[in-house]
Ligand code: SF4
């Protein structure tokens with residue numbers, strides 16, 4: 001029995017940050033990286049199944065990303081994951097969520113797990129589509145925003161509860177194997193102590209190249225993505241301003257603003 | 265004149281030889297039981313983990329002798345009990361030496377070499393000394409009985425704060441019974457000893473070599489006269505004596521046999537505990553050996569032999585509980601209960617011939633002998649318990665080791681978990697970006713040197729609260745101005761400074777501590793400076809006492825020491841005197857941890873303030889409640905916070921103007937507490953730096969041209 005958990009290292013911004021010169025992203029200097037918040041929960045869900053099962057359950061975490069991602073994978077290993085796989089090629093820079101889903105899919109085909117968990121979304125890009133695209137590539141059943149899961153290794157069905165709008169829950173029976181995207185709060189993720197993380201440093205992280213999963217540089221990256229970031233920017237703040245002065249001054253100011261908006 | 269050799273006590277006088285043999289048989293039996301008990305205890309200790317405390321064994325022994333001889337630790341905060349114990353202790357020691365002397369002559373020197381010395385003047389002096397000793401023991405015991413029965417001391421109430429009424433180990437009445445059994449049996453031995461002595465005198469009242477010298481045994485003689493007055497004749501005394509003799513003898517032998525099995529063993533365990541105490545206990549927490557897989561204490565066998573010994577040394581005096589701030593506000597923690605629980609657990613599991621299965625050795629939980637999480641997390645590692653314990657029990661390292669295990673298992677408040685993760689991510693507990701570490705310095709009229717790029721005399725390790733907390737930033741700026749004004753060549757680490765780790769270590773997150781400590785040490789070692797200064801007692805403690813274990817030996821001072829020097833050397837001129845009535849709160853990490861009691865007081869006096877001490881001051885200072893990581897865990901609602909308790913104490917000082925602190929966390933805790941204390945408006949909480957600041961004149965020149973200041977400000 002094997003559960004594969006797809007994880008991502010996400011970036012949090014420092015209070016004062018600057019946009020990269022190319023205008024496509026925030027300057028890396030101002031980012032603090034950590035494991036995606038949702039992934040803490042999906043990994044914990046996998047660990048719970050592993051720990052309460054009589055049979056052997058292998059939990060494999062997979063991430064697509066550069067070297068720095070190892071730190072987050074190590075945290076997963078510290079929490080008890082059995083193996084960690086990291087796929088990367090510089091050509092993959094700029095891939096959108098669907099392409100990442102494609103890469104993950106190839107890993108999953110090789111690993112042949114019985115279940116795939118992912119977070120509902122990532123805290124930095126928030127596409128909420130990586131997990132679902134994996135399901136689509138694999139042609140597996142899937143459920144999103146899973147807030148409760150009843151599943152034992154070997155079951156061919158799982159019962160899940162999904163969080164809907166307005167505090168409603170929907171109970172769904174789903175055929176397995178399946179791809180589930182896990183919602184925050186489904187469990188209480190365990191703490192990875194620093195000693196645990198350090199000790200996990202001795203567990204190897206398998207680095208996988210695109211070739212090893214049957215892909216090439218042409219299958220990934222901006223070029224292959226169906227959506228591309230055009231620019232990243234901070235919307236202007238302080239749109240409401242008090243217009244001061246005499247009546248005619250105020251009128252003149254308003255005309256000026258309107259003209260600016262019209263692009264004059 | 266009687267032949268001096270006649271002036272003695274004939275042992276077993278008129279006893280049937282069979283009776284003597286019988287007595288010896290009982291004697292050997294008692295010794296055998298005693299030795300077996302000692303063996304079981306030692307086997308228990310040997311089941312603990314190793315500890316390095318065997319070093320400097322002679323010095324340790326000598327220190328222990330001095331402590332016991334002076335009774336220094338016993339008279340603190342309870343003079344009468346300490347003195348009464350002194351009477352019992354020294355009396356007991358003398359009686360023991362006396363008995364040993366008799367044995368030496370009667371069983372060794374005389375039968376083997378025919379040597380005798382226990383007669384004549386020596387015998388008479390001996391009698392006098394032992395009579396006085398015995399009297400002292402009885403007087404001491406009587407006081408102890410009175411104290412237990414009528415003084416109603418809360419610290420002698422063994423009811424537990426961490427258990428509910430009805431729990432099997434809630435009221436610990438077993439201990440009370442043991443206390444009384446001990447007192448009664450001991451006092452009975454003393455009393456019967458005297459009556460026996462008196463009976464012998466009456467019995468031998470016709471023998472001049474005995475009767476004529478009776479007043480060398482004053483208590484016995486007095487009793488003898490009373491007995492005679494009551495009509496006791498030599499015959500009656502002679503008939504009565506054997507019964508009394510056997511009663512006294514068997515009771516004494518039973519007492520000896522019981523030593524290793526009852527509280528009497530503290531004679532040995534307390535002495536050993538004092539001998540093996542760690543000079544830096546609590547100030548320097550134990551490192552986790554590299555080869556050890558799991559952090560902290562999970563099972564009773566994770567404790568070291570020294571820990572196990574400390575458990576046995578506790579005499580339940582309750583002084584630690586009385587000093588404990590967590591206990592004072594009703595948290596489910598009494599340091600004594602932690603020690604006693606673990607002791608009971610150790611006795612249950614480790615006294616057995618075969619060690620029970622691993623699962624039965626778990627010391628975490630709610631069953632009898634186990635320690636609850638809530639208890640462990642209530643501790644503020646303020647060291648008040650360790651500091652006052654008369655027998656050197658070391659509670660804090662045990663509590664932290666147990667927390668290490670909880671942290672490893674993720675058993676902690678979610679909010680604490682978050683804070684630890686934040687500290688790991690950002691290097692500070694505020695979750696601020698590293699770049700903002702020195703943001704407080706913006707707007708100062710001078711540049712502060714970057715100690716990473718140029719040599720400085722003094723490296724200022726600022727610490728998290730002083731760096732990021734808005735209220736403390738004001739103080740931090742004042743201190744920077746002060747250093748600048750005094751012409752001190754100082755610098756900062758800027759964004760390279762990380763949380764020093766003191767409180768993280770005390771939380772029990774040892775891995776994170778190692779990470780912080782080693783990176784700070786690396787940064788510090790790459791800088792060129794003479795000494796470190798900090799306004800934060802927490803950073804001060806860990807850099808001073810714990811960094812050496814990780815290869816970082818630095819000279820560090822708390823700012824109060826530096827400021828005192830600067831004022832005394834004239835580098836800082838105080839332009840005015842303050843006429844405030846003030847009191848001073850000793851921060852745990854400056855006071856108890858590092859004995860920095862005097863420097864802040866000296867500075868306060870130099871400022872001209874009138875210092876009125878609170879009842880709990882210096883070594884008995886009352887923790888603000890922020891220690892041990894508790895600053896990151898909100899205190900439960902509904903019970904008083906330690907800081908509020910402290911405000912009540914300060915509020916009793918009439919006409920108090922300022923409550924002075926010298927620790928950033930204290931400032932935060934007490935300013936908060938003052939708001940709800942009902943004393944707001946009556947006095948204020950100030951950091952000592954702020955008062956110094958009031959006395960320094962920063963002239964306009966400062967702002968425009970700091971270089972000139974150094975030459976012209978005088
Ligand atoms: S360190 Fe302080 S809070 Fe902790 S048990 Fe001892 S006295 Fe109580």
Ligand code: SF4
Nearest residue numbers: 578579581582584653
């Ligand atoms: S630990 Fe020390 S202070 Fe506390 S009760 Fe025991 S002997 Fe007294």
